[in-house]
Amino acid sequence: MDPDIDPRIGPGIDPGLIGDCVHCGFCLPSCPTYVLWGEEMDSPRGRIHLMGQHVAGTPVTGEMAGHFDACLGCMACVTACPSGVRYDRLIEQTRAVVEREHVRPPADRAVRELVFRLFPYPRRLRAMRLPLRLGTGLRRRIAPALERVSPSLAALADLAPEPVRHRRLPRRVRAVGRRRATVGLLTGCVQGEFFPQVNAATARVLAMEGCEVVIPPAQGCCGALSLHSGRPGQAARFARRTIAAFERAGVDTVVVNAAGCGSTMKDYTGILDGGWADRAAAIRVADLAEYLVELGPVATRHPLPLTAAYHDACHLAHAQGIRSQPRELLAAVPGLELREIAESAICCGSAGTYNILQPEAARELGDRKAERVLATGADLLVSANPGCTMQITAAIRRAGATPIPVAHTAQVLDASLRALREIG
Amino acid sequence: MTDTTGATPVRGPALDRIARRLAAVLPPGAVITDPVRLRTYECDGLTHHRAVPGVVVLPETAGQIAAVVRICNEYGVPFVARGAGTGLSGGALPRTDGVLVVTSRMRRVLEVDLPNRRAVVEPGVTNLAITEAVRPHGYYYAPDPSSQQVCTIGGNVAENSGGAHCLKYGFTVNHVLALEIVTPDGDIVTLDADDPGYDLLGAFVGSEGTLGITTKVTVRLLRAPEAVTTLLAAFGSIEQGGRAVSAIIGGGIVPAAIEMMDALAIEAAEAAVACAYPAGAGAVLIVELDGPAAETALQSAEVERVCLESGAFELRTAADPAERAAIWKGRRSAFAAVGRISPAYIVQDGVVPRTALPGVLASIDRLSAEHGIRVANVFHAGDGNLHPLVLFDDAEPGAAERAEAVSGRILDLCVEHGGSITGEHGVGVDKARYMPKMFTDDDLDTMQLVRCAFDSRGLSNPGKVFPTPRLCGEVPGVRRGAHPLVESGRAEQF
Incomplete structure (x- = not known):
């Protein structure tokens, strides 16, 4: 058996968690795939029903696996559920069961292999950035051919952002002025490789707010992609390595600027057991916006005269309940006018590796989101998750609209704190 | 759980033939026959009645629904309509030998006509989506079932749904101006x-x-009221709360809503959504007043006075929409929230005259103690519509039966007090057997005549509302000879 798939969460789907669902249907309108297709089996209530069928003895059929694969894992249903159903746990357990019991068609398997051998490994990702430097012109020319060979690979090529110069971050950034706290910073895989400027901005903002920032160079993937894709074994391995890296760095608080990574790290105690769970519990994980609001501002905010639309990343809003903090931080920037995006609780279709593994549904959701983002008429889109940023940027490009610049909350704050004219 | 119409779906060759015919009149992917997928449609919001549909179809137009219904007629198989599947009386329980027509893909708001205060929507549009479409212009759609964010307008029409605000504004029937329907024969007709x-x-x-x-x-749109005041009053007991309700209505005030929750319901809502209602309350009353600002201010002061006189120990007034939403959050989540304090439950929907409320509630308390079954009470106190939530553990042998017994006795109480077995959830499959408690055979036969006038072959959602399925044209009940109404020339049998 593949050690990555070998379940550490438990042997199967917990019938008790299934029993918590009272079938009220309050989750239906919150579910992106139900919004798209209007089918019971592509709603959280329907998927829980399918899980129940499996627990009662129905084997995982191709149809059943298809409905689980179509779930984005956006957790909007967890927010909507009045009965407190742990759909997040249920889908994690179910994905592990699907990986174990269901044999996918060869093409699907190949794409999955590629994704799981590439994304969680920053060094491999870095190698992939090289061919992407071929530039957008060539990319556009090979797109139709790629689409024929594999929609997933085409999606992958379509998503990759314009390459930026990679700057190595220092191991330690000193606090500006009086030191108020010492925190670790997770650099992440996709964030670190595709958006190094976001990590740099995060470190500067924390430092300007009086934090000493420790950035262990040995850190790798936090395990989020694996956990959300039915590979709890691989996830646990990455989790242990991440914990060890921050223990060695001597910090008890880790600040995370990528929504998906933060939500997984906050759940380490749930995916590890024994001594490792205790070690995980000893490290506090906080999202950047959550941490900055708690800490309170000391640095001066300089005006940024622009309108900004804030995008709720699912793993921030639904999985971590962080909605007000980023808005509070942005609204506190003088001159910045904050605009809301309609249907903000519906996923943009990025969802970790979803836009690569389920390219068609992801594209539909991306187009829907792009339309609503553009309708705000804002000068800038603020997104706190690298996956969302790539997904929405690609969708706006497809729409043929004037591209709207996208920045992370950290970059907006960095520009305001440093009195920059441009966000970079 | 009861398998209402057979445990295993038996898909005869006839259904396969029908499915092929249906596929020819519907868009690709709109006919479901895979057994694993079909089973996800086996129940609506009421899970203890289950039946796997023979075929599920997902039409997108009235024309497609008409075509589906005509095919059902051709083969003589029953059809059942379903929206979001949130009903609480099993009204959309499928037929294993029939077709389930799901309107979840028909969710376009077709027309908003503000000068004439009406909107035309497809049946799969959610109740709340109508309000959301017109809210920016200062309008709303009044009936507001607790499940308004998910339940569909088509289902609201079928069940004549109410909601907290029907005390002042009435039920769905008061807000529907016109309907386009597909008759049981497959004709498209406008009413x-x-x-x-x-x-x-x-x-x-x-x-x-x-x-x-x-x-x-086609629904009626109302102008959003100039002012809305929401009060939350906490009482030591249900009796005190009940006294306040009678005093408010008796004083000539018609609030938009008066809702009451008892201690157990509060506990559930607290566990689910942390609604932070006053600690130690035996009952909370939510009173919402709306209308011109001057009027609501006066009425609000009067309601506060009455509540305090009736024994309220804490009063809160929502000053803005966020605070109002916080007060309503606990109430709106109450049904599903009991999932937090009980593995299973039955929601009842009885009605009693408002003045009988205290007596009926005391009797429910006694029933609960006698049977060792907890009952949480949530109700639209203003119009005497009770929603007792009968809690039980389905893993405990015999508990479901005892809960069912308590639930049935509660309906008896309602009927004995001159009330009804349903206020707004409908009869469906769940309460059909209680219909004879309210109506004589003659009454039920007369209702059958109406039904037969529309659906002579009994194909449209059979097995619901009426206790015993009958074919139209057959002599109803045990009576021999023609129905008295037919005999006397006052009705015609089709």
Whole structure:
């Protein structure tokens, strides 16, 4: 058996968690795939029903696996559920069961292999950035051919952002002025490789707010992609390595600027057991916006005269309940006018590796989101998750609209704190 | 859980043939026959009645629904309409030998006509989506079932749904101006409130899918009130709360809503959504007043005075929409929230005259103690619509039966006090057996005549509302000879 798939969460789907669902249907309108297709089996209530069928003895059929694969894992249903159903746990357990019991068609398997051998490994990702430097012109020319060979690979090529110069971050950034706290910073895989400027901005903002920032160079993937894709074994391995890296760095608080990574790290105690769970519990994980609001501002905010639309990343809003903090931080920037995006609780279709593994549904959701983002008429889109940023940027490009610049909350704050004219 | 119409779906060759015919009149992917997928449609919001549908179809237009219904007629198989599947009386329980027509892909708001204060929507549009579409212009759609964010307008029409605000504004029937329906014969017909002659629209709303399928709804839009005041009053006991309700209504005030929750319901809501209602309350009362600002201010002061006089120990007034939402959050989540304090539950929907409330509640308390079954109470106190939530553990042998017994006795109490077995959830499959407690055989036979006038073959949602399925044209009940109404020339049998 593949050690990555070998379940550490438990042997199967917990019938008790299934029993918590009272079938009220309050989750239906919150579910992106139900919004798209209007089918019971592509709603959280329907998927829980399918899980129940499996627990009662129905084997995982191709149809059943298809409905689980179509779930984005956006957790909007967890927010909507009045009965407190742990759909997040249920889908994690179910994905592990699907990986174990269901044999996918060869093409699907190949794409999955590629994704799981590439994304969680920053060094491999870095190698992939090289061919992407071929530039957008060539990319556009090979797109139709790629689409024929594999929609997933085409999606992958379509998503990759314009390459930026990679700057190595220092191991330690000193606090500006009086030191108020010492925190670790997770650099992440996709964030670190595709958006190094976001990590740099995060470190500067924390430092300007009086934090000493420790950035262990040995850190790798936090395990989020694996956990959300039915590979709890691989996830646990990455989790242990991440914990060890921050223990060695001597910090008890880790600040995370990528929504998906933060939500997984906050759940380490749930995916590890024994001594490792205790070690995980000893490290506090906080999202950047959550941490900055708690800490309170000391640095001066300089005006940024622009309108900004804030995008709720699912793993921030639904999985971590962080909605007000980023808005509070942005609204506190003088001159910045904050605009809301309609249907903000519906996923943009990025969802970790979803836009690569389920390219068609992801594209539909991306187009829907792009339309609503553009309708705000804002000068800038603020997104706190690298996956969302790539997904929405690609969708706006497809729409043929004037591209709207996208920045992370950290970059907006960095520009305001440093009195920059441009966000970079 | 009861398998209402057979445990295993038996898909005869006839259903396969029908499925092929259906596929020819519907868009690709709109016919479901895979058994694993079909089973996800086996129940609606009421899970203890289950039946796997023979075929599920997901039409997108009235024309497609009409074609589906005509095919059902051709083969003589029953059809059942379903929206979001949130009903609480099993009204959309499928038939294993029939076709389930799901309107979840028909969710376009077709027209908003603000000068005439009406909107035309497809049946799969959610109740709340109508309000959301017109809110920016200062309008809203008044009926507001607790499940308004998910339940569909088509289902609201079938069940004549109410909601907290129906005390002042009335039920769905008061807010539907016209309907386009597919009759049980497969014709597309428009029923308009302005049409002279019999009020067929009135007959159709609340007919629970037995007279046809709604394909388009024209709803009335109301101007959002100038002011809305929401008060939360905490009482030591249900009796004190009940006294306050009587005093408010007796004083001539018609609030938009008066809702009450007892201690157990509060506990559940607290566990689910942390609504932070006053600690130690035996009952909370939510009173919402709306209208011109001057009027609501006066009434609000009067309601506060009455509540305090009746023994309220804490009063809160919502000053803005966020605070109002916080007060309503606990109430709106109450049904699903009991999932937090009990593995299983039955929601009842009885009605009693408002003045009988204290007596009936005391009797429910006694029933609960006698049977060792907890009952949480949530109700639209203003119009005496009770929603007792009968809690039980389905893993405990015999508990479901005892809960069922308590639930049935509660309905008896309602009927004994001159009330009804359903206020707004409908009869469906769940309460059909209680119909004879309210109606004589003659009454039920007369209702059958109406049904047969629309659905002579009994194909439209059979097995619902009426206790025993009958074919139209057959002599109903045990009576021999023609129905007295037919005999006397006052009715015609089709």
